[in-house]
Amino acid sequence: MSRLLTVSSxxxxxxxxxxxxxxxxxxxxLVPAGLAGLFFFGFRVVLLVAACIVSCTLxxxxxxxxxxxxxxxSDFSAVLTGLLLAYNVPPTLPLWMAVCGxxxxxxxxxxxxxxxGQNIVNPxxxxxxxxxxxxxxxxxxxxxxxxxxxxxxxxIKGTAGTIESLPSLADLFIxxxxxxxxxxxxxxxxxxxxxxxxxxxxxxxxPVAYIVTVAVISLLFGRAGGVLAxxxxxxxxxxxxxxxxxxxxxxxxPRGQVIFAVxxxxxxxxxRAFGGYPEGVSYSILxxxxxxxxxxxxxxPRVFGExxxxxxx
Numbered sequence: 001m002s003r004l005l006t007v008s009s010x011x012x013x014x015x016x017x018x019x020x021x022x023x024x025x026x027x028x029x030l031v032p033a034g035l036a037g038l039f040f041f042g043f044r045v046v047l048l049v050a051a052c053i054v055s056c057t058l059x060x061x062x063x064x065x066x067x068x069x070x071x072x073x074s075d076f077s078a079v080l081t082g083l084l085l086a087y088n089v090p091p092t093l094p095l096w097m098a099v100c101g102x103x104x105x106x107x108x109x110x111x112x113x114x115x116x117g118q119n120i121v122n123p124x125x126x127x128x129x130x131x132x133x134x135x136x137x138x139x140x141x142x143x144x145x146x147x148x149x150x151x152x153x154x155x156i157k158g159t160a161g162t163i164e165s166l167p168s169l170a171d172l173f174i175x176x177x178x179x180x181x182x183x184x185x186x187x188x189x190x191x192x193x194x195x196x197x198x199x200x201x202x203x204x205x206x207p208v209a210y211i212v213t214v215a216v217i218s219l220l221f222g223r224a225g226g227v228l229a230x231x232x233x234x235x236x237x238x239x240x241x242x243x244x245x246x247x248x249x250x251x252x253x254p255r256g257q258v259i260f261a262v263x264x265x266x267x268x269x270x271x272r273a274f275g276g277y278p279e280g281v282s283y284s285i286l287x288x289x290x291x292x293x294x295x296x297x298x299x300x301p302r303v304f305g306e307x308x309x310x311x312x313x
Contacts, residue, residue: 019075019077019116020074020075020076022201022247023075023076023077023079023080024076025195025196025199025201026080026196026201026242027076027079027080027083028192028195029192029193029195029196029201029242030083030084030087030182030192030242031192032185032187032188032189032191032192033087033182033183033185033188033189033192033238034049034083034087034181034182035188036174036175036184036185036187036188037087037091037175037181037182037184037185039175040144040145040175040176040184040185041091041143041144041181042091042146044091044092045086045091045181047095048086048089048091048093048095048098048181049082049083049086049181051086051095051098051099051102052082052083052085052086052089052098052099052101052102053078053079053082053083053086054082055082055098055099055102055103056078056079056081056082056085056102056105056106057073057078057079057082059078059102059103059106059107060072060073060078060106060110060111061073063106063107063111064111064115067111069115072115072116075116077116078106081102081105081106081110081123081124081127082102082124084122084124084125084182084242084243085098085101085102085105085123085124085127085128086098086181086182087180087181087182087183087238088124088125088127088128088180088181088182088183088235088238088282089101089128089131089139089180089181090138090139090140090141090142090143090179090180090181091143091181092138092141092142092143093131093138093139094138097131097135097138098131100130100131100134101127101128101130101131102127104126104127104130105123105124105126105127105130106123108126109121109123109126109127110123116248117248118248119248119249120249120289120290120292121249121286121289121290122243122246122249122285122286122289124243125239125243125282125285125286126286128282129282129283129286132282142178142179143178144176144177144178149178150165150178151177151178151179151233151234151278151279152166152167152172152177152178152179152225152229152233152234153233153234153272153278153279154278155225156223156224156225156229156230156233156272156278157223157272157278158224159278163224163225166224166225166229169228169229169232172186172228172229172232172233173185173186173187173232174186174187175187175188177233179233179234179235180235182238183234183235183237183238186231186232186237189237189238189241189242190237190241192241192242193207193237193240193241193242196241196245202241202245203245203254203257205254205257205258205261206240206244206245206250206257206258206260206261207240207241207244207245207261208261209257209258209261209262209265210236210239210240210244210261210262210264210265210268211231211236211237211240211265212265213261213262213264213265213266213269214230214231214236214265214268214269215227215230215231217265217266217269218230218231218269221269221273223272223273230272234272234278234279234281235279235281235282236268236281238281239264239281239282239284239285240261240264243285244260244261244264244285244288249289249292250289250292251292251295251296251299252296252300253296253299253300253301255299256292256295256296256298256299256300259295259299260288260291260292260295263284263287263288263291264281264284264285264288265284266284267280267283267284267287267288268280268281268284271283271284
């Protein structure tokens with residue numbers, strides 16, 4: 001412990017966990033979900049993942065080189081953004097659309113706000129939202145084993161298929177369903193998320209509070225398919241463990257993290273039940289991202305000895 005304490009200006013407690021190491025741990029935790037996507041959707045998953053990662057890293061390099069900034073590719077944040085964006089698109093998405101989403105995420109969402117640590121919303125989710133707005137058909141065309149079909153959430157919502165065609169809980173758990181590349185296998189995502197909690201890369205508060213909130217509201221709404229189907233369908237597990245927990249766009253205090261996660265869960269459930277779109281994870285996290293400064297302001301503990309100001313001093 002003594003080697004971690006430095007008598008100097010803050011911070012006084014230091015760690016060997018660098019930004020690059022954190023990013024690499026998150027990337028490693030996402031590998032099981034990628035392998036599940038490759039198994040169920042085929043080799044095109046590799047092409048989409050490569051397109052997103054290469055375009056994100058190349059965009060960041062070009063932007064920093066020609067804007068006179070120090071290159072930060074070694075922190076692997078661009079690689080992680082590309083990987084998360086790829087996991088949030090269907091396996092049939094044209095590669096050029098994936099490149100457009102990557103450029104948008106890196107330039108408009110990340111670097112227009114100052115780069116890593118300065119963006120106000122999650123870049124990968126913002127890229128997904130842009131793609132869904134510009135090319136809704138391509139972003140909502142789902143295939144499994146080469147056959148087009150509805151997602152479980154579309155079946156639950158009643159916009160496609162019948163409730164009898166809803167996949168079994170076993171298929172939902174392992175990922176043998178239509179959906180985005182990295183969101184379908186709850187098993188793989190839970191394994192990766194558990195690793196991050198074990199390594200203390202993320203806290204359990206946000207994913208647990210997020211998922212429990214959706215489960216409770218789903219139980220109250222009594223939607224077809226049941227609570228477990230609601231929880232394992234769509235991007236809930238992916239969003240709860242890997243995107244709602246983003247350091248930059250989530251609260252820093254324990255109480256703030258729970259408030260943030262509950263807000264994500266409420267908005268997700270409302271969009272799923274009453275919105276025109278069967279999924280609400282991406283939009284819920286983006287909406288709650290912009291509330292983080294307010295949440296942090298009202299949940300940060302008061303400094304010891306601080307006196308509340310009354311009028312002008």
